[in-house]
Amino acid sequence: MPRPRGAHASARVYTGSIRPRTAGHAMEPARRSICFTSKTLAKVMAMSSRLPLAGVLRLGRPSDIWFKPALSVVAAVAPPNLALLALGRLDLAMYTMAGSLCALYAHNRPYAARARALAWVxxxxxxxxxxxxxxxxxxxxxxxxxxxxxxxxxxxxxxCDATRIGPPGNVVLTFISSAALFVPQSPDRIPGHLGLAAAAGAWAWLVGMAPGLLRPHGPERRATAAALNAVAAHAEAHVSGEDTAGTHGTAVIAVRAARQAVSSTTGTPLTVTHRALERLIVRSEVALAAPSDADPAPLRDWARQVRGNRPVPEVPHLTGVDSELAPNPGPLWHRLRPLAPLALRTALGCALAGYASLALGIGRPYWALVTAASLYQADLALTWGRGVQRVVGNLLGVLFFAALVPLAHTGEVALVLCCLALNFGAEALIGRNYWLGSVCVTPMALLITEFAGFRQPGPLITERIVDTLVGALVGLAAAVVVPHRKRVVRAERAGPRTLAATGSSRGRHPDQRTGNTTEGVRP
Incomplete structure (x- = not known):
């Protein structure tokens, strides 16, 4: 690919401050891509009137463990950043942040499975x-x-989808790699930068595993308690004659999550606690299959006893009711093949968003790229909803950054403390709705760019707004151009997997408000 002559021209191309006359033929792919995208923008706008908006911005209930990822990310980020601050090398914080942000993953997994998941992340x-x-x-x-x-x-x-890694999915990984692409680099410094990221990642792994010392079965217990409470609520609604569509969907999802949590301990010795939890899950499945015959009182009582470190209540095994473990998802390659359209959609949307940003003269095209990458969900309706959430959250986040930047610019200590507070706020709020968490994520991402040196906030704010809009529009256009694969849900996967609970149960559509709407496709 032709490159401009001279160091000055090269720097202009690198920073994104380019125009067609300075970039030469290098911008031709961008022009063609933008023209191609413009043909689909009208279709996107026409479809927007038919795509749902109701509920997209509605706040949900906070997670029972909302404080755990929030505290974990602060514990993972603070020591490396404070150490760099003491050494006067805060410019290297981007690399330690890459490792520290791995602490956001796998909080709902049992600790044996969490150890493996965090290592792979x-x-x-x-x-x-x-x-x-x-x-x-x-x-x-x-x-x-x-x-x-x-x-x-x-x-x-x-x-991330094939392995069902869960929130925050690919977005954090894409942010890290995309931001690193546009930082001046030389080959001799790469090992040191990777070493910083690896060291911070190891610390994040320890932070993620530390609660297991106090509550070794905490995730399984929480999942089982949630299933028992959800089924009890469904039984109460059924007896009182209320509409049970919502409670049934919630119960199905909760029971399935509990089953998967206990099943994910496969390969480790089955303890007395796991056997007791297994029997409680079977009871919840039976009650879900026959809510009119279920008594909610013991279900709620068992849920209260399961929480904490108290002994799990022992319930007799139900004769004639068999329970299956969650099915083996199969080899990774088999799970990747159905995701080929998703890969094409993501690559196309991110590339076009980045090139559109470059054509507009924006100096940080990776923001548009990350915005496009964050949109793609299980279907077009969910993708549209995520786009609305992303735009609203980012625009409000930019306003928050404008209000916060005078405080952050008072010194490096204030900058680090602001980033820590925003890390906590993002994880505390994002479970209620993606846009609400983005209000904290956006200023945090902007402040991370300040670690290497303070910049004028005006250009940062302008670029962030433009890149957000460009990334969302172009990303949605790519979702229209590359159709979503039709998802076939087998009957036996639609409900709890016991003989008592048949395939008549069907879970509700994934909630747009959370960050876990694309969990991959099982063959």
Whole structure:
């Protein structure tokens, strides 16, 4: 690919401050991509009148463990950042943040499964970061870097969906790798930067596993208690004659989550606690299958006893009722094949968003790229909802940044403390609605760019707004161009897997308000 002559021209291409006359033929793919995208924008706008808006911005109930990821990310981020602050090398905080943010993952998994999941997340983060740093050291062409970022975003998206890693999914990994693409880099510094990320990732792993020392079965207990309470609520609604559609869907999802939590301990010795939890889950499945015959009182009493570290209540095994473990998802390759359209959609949307940002002269095209990568959900309606949430949250977050930046610019200590507070706020609020968490995520991302040196807030705010709108519009256009794969749900997967609960149960549509609407596709 032709590159401009001279160091000055190269720097202009790298920073994104380019125009067609300075970028030469390198911008031709961007022009063609933008023209191609413009043909679908009218279709996106026409479809917006038919896509749902009701409930997209409505706040949900906070998670029972909302404070756990919030405190975990603060505990993972604070020590590395404060150490760099003491050493006067806060400019390296971007690399330690990459490892620290891995503490956001796998909070609902039992600790044996969490240990494996966190290890894979850290390795995936390091792989994406290494690829981005290597690309940044080899070329300053913004067009090439956007293409690399789009490819990485597609790989991260399909791997997160295929492995069902859960919130925050691919978005954090894509943010890390995309941001690293546009930081000046040289090959000799890559090992040191990766070492910082790996060290912070190891600390994040320890932070994520630390609660297991006090409550070794905490995630399984919480999931079982939630299932018992949800089924009790459904039984109460059934007896009182209320509409049971909502309670039934909630109960199905809760029971399935409890079954998966206990099943994920496969490969480790089955303890007395796990056997007792298994019997309680069977009781909840039986009550869900026959709510008119269920007594909610013992279900709620068992749920209260399951929480904490008290002994799990022993209930007799039900004769004639068999229980199945959650099905083995099969080899990773089999789970990746159905996600090929999703990979194409993500790569196309991210690339077009990045090129559109470059064409507008925006200096940080990775913001548009990350916005596009964050949109893609299980179907077009959910993708549209996530786009609305992303735009609303980012625009409000930019206003929050404008109000916060005078305080953050008073010194490096204030900058670090503001980032820690925003980390906590993002994780505390995002479970209620994605847009609400984005109000804290946006200023946090902007302040992270300040670690290398304070910048004028005006250009940052303008670029963030433009990139958000460009990324959302172009990302939705790609979702229209590349159709979603039709999802086939087998009857035996629609409800709890026992002989007592048949395939008549069907879970509700994934909630748009949370960050866990795309969990991958099982073959």
């Amino acid at each position: 850290i390795l995936g983060m390091l792989g994406g970061l290494a690829t981005a740093l290597l690309a940044a050291s080899l070329t300053r062409s913004a067009v090439v870097l956007v293409a690399v970022g789009a490819a990485l975003a597609a790989v991260q998206k399909v791997l």
